[in-house]
Amino acid sequence: MRSENKLLSFSVVTAVLTALIFPVLVNAQVLHEERSVYRDITVAQNGNRRCLVFNVLRGDRNQTCLDMNDKDRLVFTYTKMSFAGLLLTPSPKNILVAGLGGGTIPMAMNELFPDATIDIVEIDQAVVNVAKDYFFFEENEKMKVSINDARVFVKRAGILGKKYDYIILDAFGGDYIPEHLLTQEFLEEVKLIMSPDAVLVANTFSTSRFYDHESVTYQQVFNEFFNFKLPSSGNRIIMTQLGPLPPRGTLASAAQQIAPSLEKYGVPLLEYPNKLSTRVDWDMSRRVLTDQYAPANLLREN
Amino acid sequence: MAPYFGGSLSVWGSIITIFMVALSIGYLLGGKLSTRNPSPVTYGMFFIAAAIFSLPIILFADNIMRPIFMAIEDPRYGSLLASILLYLVPTSILGMISPYSIRLLVQTQEHSGHMAGMLFFISTMGSAAGTLGTSFYFVLWFEVNQILWGSVAALLAAGCVVLLASYMLEKSAPQGSAKATAK
Numbered sequence: 512m513r514s515e516n517k518l519l520s521f522s523v524v525t526a527v528l529t530a531l532i533f534p535v536l537v538n539a540q541v542l543h544e545e546r547s548v549y550r551d552i553t554v555a556q557n558g559n560r561r562c563l564v565f566n567v568l569r570g571d572r573n574q575t576c577l578d579m580n581d582k583d584r585l586v587f588t589y590t591k592m593s594f595a596g597l598l599l600t601p602s603p604k605n606i607l608v609a610g611l612g613g614g615t616i617p618m619a620m621n622e623l624f625p626d627a628t629i630d631i632v633e634i635d636q637a638v639v640n641v642a643k644d645y646f647f648f649e650e651n652e653k654m655k656v657s658i659n660d661a662r663v664f665v666k667r668a669g670i671l672g673k674k675y676d677y678i679i680l681d682a683f684g685g686d687y688i689p690e691h692l693l694t695q696e697f698l699e700e701v702k703l704i705m706s707p708d709a710v711l712v713a714n715t716f717s718t719s720r721f722y723d724h725e726s727v728t729y730q731q732v733f734n735e736f737f738n739f740k741l742p743s744s745g746n747r748i749i750m751t752q753l754g755p756l757p758p759r760g761t762l763a764s765a766a767q768q769i770a771p772s773l774e775k776y777g778v779p780l781l782e783y784p785n786k787l788s789t790r791v792d793w794d795m796s797r798r799v800l801t802d803q804y805a806p807a808n809l810l811r812e813n
Numbered sequence: 814m815a816p817y818f819g820g821s822l823s824v825w826g827s828i829i830t831i832f833m834v835a836l837s838i839g840y841l842l843g844g845k846l847s848t849r850n851p852s853p854v855t856y857g858m859f860f861i862a863a864a865i866f867s868l869p870i871i872l873f874a875d876n877i878m879r880p881i882f883m884a885i886e887d888p889r890y891g892s893l894l895a896s897i898l899l900y901l902v903p904t905s906i907l908g909m910i911s912p913y914s915i916r917l918l919v920q921t922q923e924h925s926g927h928m929a930g931m932l933f934f935i936s937t938m939g940s941a942a943g944t945l946g947t948s949f950y951f952v953l954w955f956e957v958n959q960i961l962w963g964s965v966a967a968l969l970a971a972g973c974v975v976l977l978a979s980y981m982l983e984k985s986a987p988q989g990s991a992k993a994t995a996k
Contacts (some may be wrong), residue, residue: 548822634821660819663888670883684820691815802816803956 543645547637549684554645560586563613563641565683574683575613577646583619584777589714589746590615591778593679595739596712597769598762598784599752603627603677605706607668609661609692610682611638614648619776620677621654629654630675632664634682662691662700669703676706680713688715690805693725697802698732702753710752717747725749726793728800737787750787759784817878818892827889831896832904839908846909847916853979856917859910860972864965866903871961874899911936 539557546552553564562576576586585591593616597603604627608617611633621629633639636658642648650656657664661682668675678701682692691697701711711733715725717740729736729749736751762784770780798804818824846855869877878895885891914932919925951960 634819660821660888662816663819663882666817666882667886689820691820694816696816801956803958804952806952 543641545637545641547635549635549637552637552641554641561645563638563646575615575642575646577613577615582647583622583775585615585619588741588744589748591776592739592741592744592746592748592783593681593712593714594619594773594776594778594780595737595748595783595787596677596679596710596750597773597780598765598787599710599750599757600677600708601765601769603710605673605675606630606677606679607632607665607675607704608679608681609664610680611642611648611656612681613646614642615646616679616681617654618648621651623772625653627653627677631656632659632661632682634658634660662697665697665700665704669700673704674706674709675704676709678705678709678711680711687719687721690800691802693721693728693800694805695728695731695799695801698728702732705753707753710750713749715747715749717745722747723794723797724800726791727795727797731799735789737789738792739783739787741786756789759787762787814878814892814895817882818888818895821888823889824892827893827896828900831893831900835901835904836908838901839905839910840912842905843909844912844916847913851913851916853917853975853982856910856913857972857975857979859906859913860968860975863903863906863910864968864972866906867961867965867968870899870903871958871965 539555539562541553541555542561543554544551545554550565555562555564556579559579560576561579563574565574575590578584578586603620603624606617606620606624606627606629608620608629608631611617611631614631617629617631620627631654633656639648639656639658661680680688680692680701682688705711713729715721726738726749729751733751733753735756736749737756739748739750740746766780766784770778773780814824814828843859877898881891881895881898885894911932915925915929918928918932947960951963955963
């Protein structure tokens with residue numbers, strides 16, 4: 512009995528370790544490899560799950576996965592979480608997505624809101640090619656990709672007086688968000704292109720030495736934000752708007768209305784309002800990240 | 814640069830290109846100048862001029878980059894032009910220091926290679942230390958402008974030391990200095 516237990520726990524430990532060490536490419540069939548000036552991109556398929564993998568120094572990282580049997584269903588928790596912004600802005604008309612990945616978020620948005628204009632800004636042409644060839648991403652009348660740095664795109668949009676009511680920041684470089692997209696000045700520029708009823712949805716990590724700095728910086732620019740974390744994901748979504756945040760009751764009734772339309776994407780919107788927190792769980796004494804002080808490369812190592 | 818032109822590979826490319834071009838121009842001009850009546854005073858002035866021409870990087874960076882951003886949509890050429898306006902002059906002046914130093918240090922033909930080697934060693938080692946210090950530590954401790962002010966202060970200090978030393982040398986041993994200048 513005891514040895515059986517031991518055996519069991521041994522196999523569990525082995526399974527967990529294997530899962531940790533070979534997270535992505537084991538048993539997966541590589542469909543495509545693309546070299547770009549920024550990174551190596553691999554498209555791999557494991558069973559019916561097809562993933563976009565960026566090869567970075569610290570190991571492979573899945574950017575987007577697609578369930579080939581049910582292409583609408585979003586695979587990643589954080590991708591689903593980015594739809595929580597609809598609780599604040601239920602029917603966006605001008606959407607900006609920074610960072611394309613496999614294009615699953617903008618495609619779902621395009622399907623949900625066919626009349627909305629969707630601008631996507633992606634720095635890497637190779638990512639766009641792969642999204643089109645392997646992830647069924649297509650540009651159309653309403654949805655266009657600009658090959659540009661998000662910072663440059665946002666600054667120019669601000670000067671041109673463009674406004675968006677749903678902004679998703681999901682631009683990841685080598686292994687984190689590029690530092691010029693984390694600073695107070697950048698967020699001020701984002702603020703300039705937000706319409707009065709706009710929501711900003713930023714995808715970040717919940718575990719990094721950045722966490723405190725990031726939180727302090729968003730707080731500095733937006734006063735308050737919803738901190739959205741789920742146990743099943745290492746991501747933390749920051750969600751905010753220009754005016755004061757609505758009470759939870761409003762969010763719950765918004766969730767009731769919108770949830771049915773998100774069902775086919777597998778987004779459990781009804782569960783989200785209770786998970787949105789405004790509690791400060793970071794070190795308030797940390798320095799605000801600015802263009803003058805954003806040593807991302809150093810913080811990342813810890 | 815990143816706030817205006819982003820952090821794409823081409824932006825790094827423009828900055829590095831302009832530094833290389835500026836240094837080559839500086840080497841050429843510095844070498845040329847060293848043939849005409851080389852003196853430690855001129856040498857000291859290089860440091861001070863470099864410090865002064867570095868000031869726009871700190872004081873007017875936004876004023877210089879904003880109109881470029883407005884006028885040129887392609888961040889590659891925007892960053893190239895911004896690099897030229899911000900870095901070309903101060904970096905060229907810094908490039909003049911090396912060949913001029915060789916001229917001042919070399920006494921005889923036999924040990925000219927030795928001196929040049931020594932100088933390349935010091936300057937490249939200094940660059941390595943500066944790169945390491947900045948990228949590993951300074952960016953964590955200071956703001957970018959504080960680091961730049963530090964460089965300006967160091968250049969001014971070096972210039973003053975050179976000027977002071979040449980002044981003292983002239984005072985204490987006028988013949989020695991005259992010899993150096995005559996040569």
